[in-house]
Amino acid sequence: MRTKLVSRTTASARFRDMVDDFATVSPARFAIAIFTGLVVVLTTLLALPISHVSGEQTSLTDAFFTAVSTICVTGLSVVDMATHWSTFGNVAILVGLQVGGIGVLTLASIMGLVVSRRLGLRTRLMAASDSNPSRIHHGPVSESQAIRLGEIGGLLATVALSALVIEIAVAILIFPRLLVAGFDGWSATWQSFYYAASAFTNTGFTPNADGLEPFKTDPWMLTVLALAVFLGSVGFPVIFALSRGWRNPRRLSVHVKLTLFTTVSLIVLGAIAIAVLEWNNTATIGADDAVSRPLTATFLSVMTRSGGFSPIDLSQANGSSLLVMDMLMFVGGGSASTAGGIKVTTLAVLFLAAFAEARGDEDMQVFSRRIPIDVLRLAVSVTLWGATIVAGATIFLLQLTKAPLDFVLFDVISAFGTSGLSTGLAEQLPDAGKIVLAATMWAGRVGTVTLAAALAAAQRRQLFKRPEERPIVG
Amino acid sequence: MRTKLVSRTTASARFRDMVDDFATVSPARFAIAIFTGLVVVLTTLLALPISHVSGEQTSLTDAFFTAVSTICVTGLSVVDMATHWSTFGNVAILVGLQVGGIGVLTLASIMGLVVSRRLGLRTRLMAASDSNPSRIHHGPVSESQAIRLGEIGGLLATVALSALVIEIAVAILIFPRLLVAGFDGWSATWQSFYYAASAFTNTGFTPNADGLEPFKTDPWMLTVLALAVFLGSVGFPVIFALSRGWRNPRRLSVHVKLTLFTTVSLIVLGAIAIAVLEWNNTATIGADDAVSRPLTATFLSVMTRSGGFSPIDLSQANGSSLLVMDMLMFVGGGSASTAGGIKVTTLAVLFLAAFAEARGDEDMQVFSRRIPIDVLRLAVSVTLWGATIVAGATIFLLQLTKAPLDFVLFDVISAFGTSGLSTGLAEQLPDAGKIVLAATMWAGRVGTVTLAAALAAAQRRQLFKRPEERPIVG
Ligand SMILES: [K+]
Ligand SMILES: [K+]
Numbered sequence: 001m002r003t004k005l006v007s008r009t010t011a012s013a014r015f016r017d018m019v020d021d022f023a024t025v026s027p028a029r030f031a032i033a034i035f036t037g038l039v040v041v042l043t044t045l046l047a048l049p050i051s052h053v054s055g056e057q058t059s060l061t062d063a064f065f066t067a068v069s070t071i072c073v074t075g076l077s078v079v080d081m082a083t084h085w086s087t088f089g090n091v092a093i094l095v096g097l098q099v100g101g102i103g104v105l106t107l108a109s110i111m112g113l114v115v116s117r118r119l120g121l122r123t124r125l126m127a128a129s130d131s132n133p134s135r136i137h138h139g140p141v142s143e144s145q146a147i148r149l150g151e152i153g154g155l156l157a158t159v160a161l162s163a164l165v166i167e168i169a170v171a172i173l174i175f176p177r178l179l180v181a182g183f184d185g186w187s188a189t190w191q192s193f194y195y196a197a198s199a200f201t202n203t204g205f206t207p208n209a210d211g212l213e214p215f216k217t218d219p220w221m222l223t224v225l226a227l228a229v230f231l232g233s234v235g236f237p238v239i240f241a242l243s244r245g246w247r248n249p250r251r252l253s254v255h256v257k258l259t260l261f262t263t264v265s266l267i268v269l270g271a272i273a274i275a276v277l278e279w280n281n282t283a284t285i286g287a288d289d290a291v292s293r294p295l296t297a298t299f300l301s302v303m304t305r306s307g308g309f310s311p312i313d314l315s316q317a318n319g320s321s322l323l324v325m326d327m328l329m330f331v332g333g334g335s336a337s338t339a340g341g342i343k344v345t346t347l348a349v350l351f352l353a354a355f356a357e358a359r360g361d362e363d364m365q366v367f368s369r370r371i372p373i374d375v376l377r378l379a380v381s382v383t384l385w386g387a388t389i390v391a392g393a394t395i396f397l398l399q400l401t402k403a404p405l406d407f408v409l410f411d412v413i414s415a416f417g418t419s420g421l422s423t424g425l426a427e428q429l430p431d432a433g434k435i436v437l438a439a440t441m442w443a444g445r446v447g448t449v450t451l452a453a454a455l456a457a458a459q460r461r462q463l464f465k466r467p468e469e470r471p472i473v474g
Numbered sequence: 475m476r477t478k479l480v481s482r483t484t485a486s487a488r489f490r491d492m493v494d495d496f497a498t499v500s501p502a503r504f505a506i507a508i509f510t511g512l513v514v515v516l517t518t519l520l521a522l523p524i525s526h527v528s529g530e531q532t533s534l535t536d537a538f539f540t541a542v543s544t545i546c547v548t549g550l551s552v553v554d555m556a557t558h559w560s561t562f563g564n565v566a567i568l569v570g571l572q573v574g575g576i577g578v579l580t581l582a583s584i585m586g587l588v589v590s591r592r593l594g595l596r597t598r599l600m601a602a603s604d605s606n607p608s609r610i611h612h613g614p615v616s617e618s619q620a621i622r623l624g625e626i627g628g629l630l631a632t633v634a635l636s637a638l639v640i641e642i643a644v645a646i647l648i649f650p651r652l653l654v655a656g657f658d659g660w661s662a663t664w665q666s667f668y669y670a671a672s673a674f675t676n677t678g679f680t681p682n683a684d685g686l687e688p689f690k691t692d693p694w695m696l697t698v699l700a701l702a703v704f705l706g707s708v709g710f711p712v713i714f715a716l717s718r719g720w721r722n723p724r725r726l727s728v729h730v731k732l733t734l735f736t737t738v739s740l741i742v743l744g745a746i747a748i749a750v751l752e753w754n755n756t757a758t759i760g761a762d763d764a765v766s767r768p769l770t771a772t773f774l775s776v777m778t779r780s781g782g783f784s785p786i787d788l789s790q791a792n793g794s795s796l797l798v799m800d801m802l803m804f805v806g807g808g809s810a811s812t813a814g815g816i817k818v819t820t821l822a823v824l825f826l827a828a829f830a831e832a833r834g835d836e837d838m839q840v841f842s843r844r845i846p847i848d849v850l851r852l853a854v855s856v857t858l859w860g861a862t863i864v865a866g867a868t869i870f871l872l873q874l875t876k877a878p879l880d881f882v883l884f885d886v887i888s889a890f891g892t893s894g895l896s897t898g899l900a901e902q903l904p905d906a907g908k909i910v911l912a913a914t915m916w917a918g919r920v921g922t923v924t925l926a927a928a929l930a931a932a933q934r935r936q937l938f939k940r941p942e943e944r945p946i947v948g
Contacts (some may be wrong), residue, residue, distance in 0.1 A: 035604065136879075177684075260666055271870075277869075277873055318872065318873060318876065319872040319873075319876065319877075319878065319879050319882070320869045320870075320872035320873040322879075323865070323868060323872060323879065324714050324869060329867060350858060351858065353850075353851045353854045353855065354851075354854060354855040354859070356851065356856045357851045357854075357855040358855065368941075369941060370941065373847050373851075376827075376850060376851065376854065377827045377828075377830065377831045377850065378831055379834065380824055380827045380831075380850065380854060381827065381828040381831040384824060384825065384828045385828070391797070391801060393691055394797060395747075395751070395797055395798060396794075398792065398793040398797060399751055399792060399793075399794040402793065403793075404793065404878050404879065404880060405797065405877060405878065405879040405880040405883065406662035406879040406880075408793070409879065430912060460595055467842075467844065472942060473674045
């Protein structure tokens with residue numbers, strides 16, 4: 001299956017090969033090993049007395065929860081993130097969310113690489129038995145989307161550099177606003193970087209005690225943060241394709257077009273729904289002026305992609321808008337992004353299948369391209385996995401806390417989709433509940449990525465075809 | 475596409491042909507026309523003063539809601555069904571639920587006929603271009619599942635007769651229990667038939683004022699009702715196949731095996747979950763003895779298939795078990811049955827797709843048969859339709875009532891799945907809410923059946939194949 005074409009001698013090349021081999025042979029174990037290691041390290045660091053602002057030891061459960069929440073860039077918290085941690089603790093968290101955010105980007109890209117490598121092989125096999133001889137020359141993975149093999153080091157560098165450039169740009173945009181808000185130069189610098197990293201990695205932790213409350217109706221701050229969250233949530237393949245191909249939008253790959261179209265549609269529909277449902281709720285946006293209300297609603301809608309900053313008290317929101325946000329958070333962001341959830345392309349493929357069925361089309365089609373049917377099977381698997389995780393965790397926490405479904409479902413889906421918005425339930429959970437919620441974050445972040453890759457990479461030869469039979473459905 | 479091979483002369487044959495043609499040309503409009511007609515007639519009858527026990531006029535909304543609930547065999551009520559209606563009203567309701575229950579059975583079978591007819595054509599087309607020449611002789615629809623063409627009259631007669639035989643058997647089993655409970659001969663006769671029809675058609679209305687409360691821990695009554703509900707909910711194709719092929723269970727079609735396996739699995743898992751989650755809840759089953767608790771839990775689990783009888787006050791149940799029942803009710807019963815929901819085979823096909831994906835199999839396989847991939851697309855469409863209806867109605871009712879999500883979601887899914895279990899929310903709804911809930915019942919009952927048939931029947935020739943491209947999902 002794999003061949004070494006050139007024998008390499010440099011140490012870095014040998015290391016790259018080693019990582020490449022491990023990732024290729026068992027991408028799922030690779031991802032799980034890396035993430036578990038990162039969580040253990042950060043839990044240890046945060047449990048040290050030096051991480052606490054007053055030098056006490058943080059309970060192991062709280063340190064573990066915060067570590068998982070940081071590495072999975074979820075942003076749910078069980079302690080007051082602005083006042084609980086010392087500078088040491090804060091730096092550990094900032095490094096952790098950068099490593100977690102960029103790490104998943106890279107991991108997901110490695111997965112994509114493994115999958116695309118297999119696809120390359122598979123496509124050639126399929127194309128050989130295909131009536132169309134031109135198919136062999138351009139496989140199903142388009143140029144802008146395929147990632148060159150054996151370049152994980154280079155990939156990591158590219159991802160890290162892009163992330164850093166974007167975060168510095170965001171920090172520069174935020175910095176003057178914080179100065180105006182009355183912070184001194186040092187605090188404004190620190191906080192603008194913290195905000196930028198927290199936004200681009202879609203974590204959603206805030207460095208200041210009041211969170212986003214002071215900026216609740218500030219168009220500048222909200223717009224900059226929303227843009228950073230949006231960029232992080234569409235995913236690295238999209239950012240990469242856009243940075244290279246924005247001059248020729250028609251030639252962008254289906255993945256890029258589908259991600260952007262679905263993301264923007266969800267943001268617009270979500271914003272309208274939240275604005276309408278909360279318009280007269282004075283405990284959330286109802287007391288603001290007629291310009292701020294749609295602005296805050298749009299910001300919240302973007303945050304469900306999975307930014308997680310909230311300028312309002314979500315426990316005061318109507319059940320109807322909480323449910324709308326549940327649905328948006330469950331979908332999450334783009335594939336190979338810092339966002340969580342089942343991913344926008346997964347939802348899009350499900351709907352494409354329904355449209356094709358309704359029109360009686362033989363194939364799923366979008367943007368003048370045919371989507372192969374096995375992508376639908378993968379989408380169904382990821383969605384079922386997500387629904388099962390969410391249902392299990394919700395039933396467990398409902399029984400444990402006897403809290404209303406509105407709040408439990410919201411915080412569980414927020415954990416699964418690594419959105420990090422919260423009705424405040426997470427903080428009040430007993431230890432067993434915190435651990436289940438941490439497991440949900442882990443399953444939503446690492447599980448979805450590894451599941452998708454493991455499934456897409458699995459392939460078995462079938463020796464014979466069984467007779468076909470058609471059950472009635474619906 | 476269609477050819478008349480033999481010219482028929484008898485009037486009944488001509489009528490059969492006419493219905494057949496209408497059903498074939500536009501099965502969706504056929505179903506919608508029939509159901510709308512039935513609802514209008516029953517609404518009119520129930521709005522007459524003669525239907526009310528004290529001769530007053532029932533409000534049009536309540537009459538409409540009850541009519542939809544009856545025709546769609548949902549069993550949700552906004553008035554006290556045992557005391558509100560006169561004998562005239564009760565007979566109208568009893569006839570309505572029989573017509574509704576058997577009507578949908580027949581309609582669904584007609585749909586199945588249309589679909590299987592198209593499949594026959596399509597299979598031949600596919601088989602002609604297939605490498606396996608033996609495929610042409612046995613199509614994807616197995617013998618026990620295929621329904622002969624041009625026999626809608628006979629089909630209706632068979633369905634109605636089977637239903638009547640089963641209902642009489644159930645009534646005979648219930649009658650002595652009602653005598654023992656102290657009812658006089660006339661009441662016991664009337665109520666045993668009402669119970670039998672209400673159970674087999676999966677409606678769930680009770681004729682006596684106390685409902686099932688007096689029989690809450692009665693194994694005989696609960697078992698008989700559960701069996702009647704089970705038979706109604708597995709669907710006519712399964713009953714028919716079992717009555718002909720029970721001596722040779724290995725030769726049953728995949729549809730029959732898949733329906734029975736999934737139904738029994740859901741009942742067992744549901745019973746265990748409800749028993750565990752409610753074990754110590756003294757407001758529901760916690761005060762009963764250790765034999766009654768699993769019995770009631772099993773009964774409730776069967777009722778989510780969509781029987782709708784409840785021996786306990788569901789508003790006192792834990793949020794966790796309500797959510798478990800939500801999931802069970804959303805799935806509902808078998809295809810072409812008196813049950814609602816997305817149907818057990820739909821769920822099974824989704825899971826088969828996930829299993830095939832996890833194992834890397836090229837095809838979905840179960841019971842030594844291959845399931846064609848286009849069945850998955852239909853299953854995804856039906857599930858998305860259901861989820862969209864439920865989400866829309868829930869958001870609307872949450873905003874309208876500001877009631878907790880636990881209750882709103884339960885009653886909406888109960889309406890969609892035509893289960894009819896209720897936390898009591900339905901009764902308290904303002905008129906707008908009642909109408910939305912009635913629309914949800916309608917969409918869940920008529921919508922799902924017609925949608926599945928319309929989708930399965932739609933077919934478009936594609937003149938050219940677009941280039942294939944693969945988005946990243948998950
Ligand atoms: K987040
Ligand atoms: K029912």
